[in-house]
Amino acid sequence: MSDSLQGSFKTDSQVGVGRQEQAFLHALEALEQATPFVKIKYQTEVIRRATDLFETDEGLQFVRGQAHRFDSAGVFHAGPWEHPDRLLPELVGGGLRAEGQYSALEMLSELRVLAIAAGDSPHPRFSAEQALGFLRTVMGLNLELLYGSETEESRLRPKVYARARRLLAKIEQEVSSEGLLEQVLDDIDARVAQRPIDVSLTLKMIDQAKSIQGDPDPRLAARLERYLKATGPPTPLAKKACSPGNYRNLLANATAHEIENEAKVVGKLLTLTGLSSEYHVAFLQHVLKNDETEVLAVALDLTEVGQAHMEQYREKVLEWMRLTIHPATSWIIYGFQQMLERMLLARPEVSDGLTKLINLDLCATAQQVTKKHLPRGTGITSNAAIAGGAISILGQPLGVGQGNNPTCQGARALSLWSLHDPGYLLQLLTSAARDDTVEFMFEGSPIFSKDIGGGVAEGKFDLKLDPVSRILVPHLDRIYDEMMRRAALRGEDPHKWVNPALYGRWVPNSLTSINLVNQTVSGYENFLRLFYATHHPLYDGGHDLVYPNPVGLLITNVHGVFLGYHAVSIQRVAKDEEGKIRVYFFNPNNEGRQNWGKGVEPSVVGHLEIPGESSLPFEHFAAHIYAFHYNQMEVGDLQAVPTEIIHAGITHAKESWGQAFTWL
């Protein structure tokens, strides 16, 4: 082997390629021959040499040609990529952008899956069909690497991105993008069904879906077309205009009939998708100029109730619309529609609260975080942007999300207040935006967020959030952390005291949780029984849930392996379309679609969910809960819960997250 290596050193230019390929083969052979416990010593060199080859299409193809050897050689031995059947497609995008050797390792892993999909190296627990499905999902989740344009990050690390793009192109070439458009549209449908306030990801996906080629199915084209209309020019007139500004000019000369038509289209698109565009903004601005509330009602697709509400508070609605709806904040339109439908302006505390926000003296922090997220030269004031954010959250209480922050507590609280005490929500927002502090009472003593540090997020926030969360969540996070500190070491879960103090009087004072000390579980049967006797309509003695209940869940991955703890709120327990009892809950991570393995897959649409809710059959939810609040006076008959149901629940729990614990 080394002889041929020596020989190829002599000449220059194109020899470089041959030498790199030889070196890769050498490294792979050394790894193949290594005894298992030293495999990791030889892995690095394989990854290093592959990195060189990933610089060109030919190099990538060469590595692909050896990919059937990777699993048996031990390229992934003793590492997180070892078992292809346990790979998670949603981690691939992050892996490809990772630092150090990991981006190349991630690529080697996908090439190995390609080899399995092609039948080059059959795997006992991962069929070619499964491999193909995995790769399709990877493509769907990484459209921006397939079709996206340069970003700030990709310009800074061009090599890493070029490699990742090369890999995705390779996957597309081998797997074909057939079916990809449908998959992406399904994904967009599911996102849209949840009606999040922050739609940036949905918009990006719609934009990238345009680039997917080669699926002539007219039904798919029609589905995509609807989204393109909702987020771009909605009508032939708008298309003709080419730009929102020009569209306004055309509207100025349009007949009443034409205006009526345009209004119908934008209104319907808004209701169908929850999305809006700069054209929609242009249309509303045109209508607002003439105070035409009738057309406005059509353009917002209001029901009779909503329209009557708007007429009643006509002056305020028109003023706030003019102030808050700008091209950069078109997403507020849907919040406006929903707020009017909720008839919230009839509550003086909401109406006054919003007026107050518009005239508020903002503190520097609130100014800064708000300005930073507005495009330059938008002409919208920080006050208006915050008020618009408040309108969104009032219209979409289940559309608030925690983003990339460990602040599920804050998101749950905002959602609960928006639903049940919108006036209080606005009061807190006013305090945070003006005074840079919020005040909470905990067991008789006040806590001011400006006086304390800490916080679960330790003050580091990813501010890709709605405008209200951006301002309020950092305060709530510190308050929550401080309360947890004060309630610690009481021998019981501190949430028993913290949740009622943080969320307010809607949360019952009793809390029960599974005893999860030192990775052991005890008292599970009684726990489960109590959950049925307080939450299941058949056994709760008629005391059905009224307010959202903040609960703790044990989360597992698609293979049922325990991942960690997560907080959600039970919104309601009700029958679904088949008459089955389901738990409807709010997942503050804004992505209700999950797969927790063993058949537990929360759904977001199709089982009578309100947009933003997730749902699970009662028994599945019960098997994942570890803590919940209840009212001691409102417990049904514990013994009425059938033993078979409880035992089935225990068995399910033991086979899922319970595997990570010792059962006492």
Place this chain on the structure above:
Amino acid sequence: MEKNTPVAKSARGGKRAPVALLGYSLETMEAAKEHNIPFVAVVPEGFDIALKEDGVDVVTWDFYVHNQNSDRLYEKLVERGVSHAVPLYEETVEWAGSLNTRLLKDPRAFQRALLFRDKAMMKRNAQMNGIRVGVFEEIRSREEALAFFEDINEARLRLQEEAPEPVHLKPLSAAGSVGHVFVRSRQDITSLPDDAFPCLAESHLAGQEFSVEAFIHKGKIEFMNITEYVHLGYSQIVPETPKLSKQRTKIRKAIEKLMKAFGIVNGMIHPEYFLDQEGELHFGEVAARVPGGHIFELIQRAHGFNPYAALLLCSDPNTSKTVLDRFFPKEKDHKIFAANLMVYPRKPSVHQLQFPKELEAHPYMDRHTMFEPVTAKVAERVGFGNHYGTVFLAGEDPETLRELVQRYEEYDFYE
């Protein structure tokens, strides 16, 4: 109990007794496996899981905790019939000494190990044995450090307007150059953090620096490699180039003197020396473990034997002369020189690797270990650790090698 403990050799009825490898070193374990040397890996917790899954006999141990339970390690190893212990990292040297005191019935093994761990004791011992060392002092405070700096400069008759004679401050016990501070002015001392003291202060030795890797068995040097430092902490060449090679006899004598002073009979030592203008050798320090800076990899490339295996064979008092003779090549028989260059980013912030094409295509280029930088912000160097990667080169002409490493030391591998 100690007296009744059977000598490990026969502990497992005829089967060869395993050796305890202290510290996680895959290379050493691999060498043991290749040479059919049974072993027990003694590693910190966390390193054991994968090894166990792959069928390696593992004992977990926290080398940083010293208390009355320290004896448990000896007991665990005796249960496995271990014959002796080999240290692989600086932190495990005194553990090996302590274990070997009892396993090999060598009453001074532990004290000897402590000599390697305390740089002041080490130098004092060398000095008492007539080995030329710099002026050194153990100092407890900033004031003493300043006084030492003044004294050295006074003794050197430095005038105010001249650049002062530099001195070095180093921790009393740390691997190689970790925590090393090169002091060129009073300011360098006053700006040090309080926890830099106590430490060892020593005068500066000028000249060509090199290290020796001497594999010793039954008190005889079986193989002596010389590693020539091109630029300390950045680049080195194995074996030494012709100019330094002329001093081989002198160096071998110095090593023999050192072995006598430190009572080394079996194993490997890694001392560092300076050769001054007049051809005199000055002793820097000595370690009794696998050297850093990838020196073993260079030895393997240049001389063609596995130094990890050599370490194991020499550490075992029962290895036969025939085995050793068959194992080691002649020192002068090497065909090529091997060199490496440790790469540090030259900017405060880096985003991607930019390996030079012309170096990549150079016939002397072996391989490198650099990937995309893990974080954009470049950390300050500690000792000569945390380099971003290493370039390995090899070829017949040592001057070409020297020229290459010197040229690319200036090169920015990251953009």
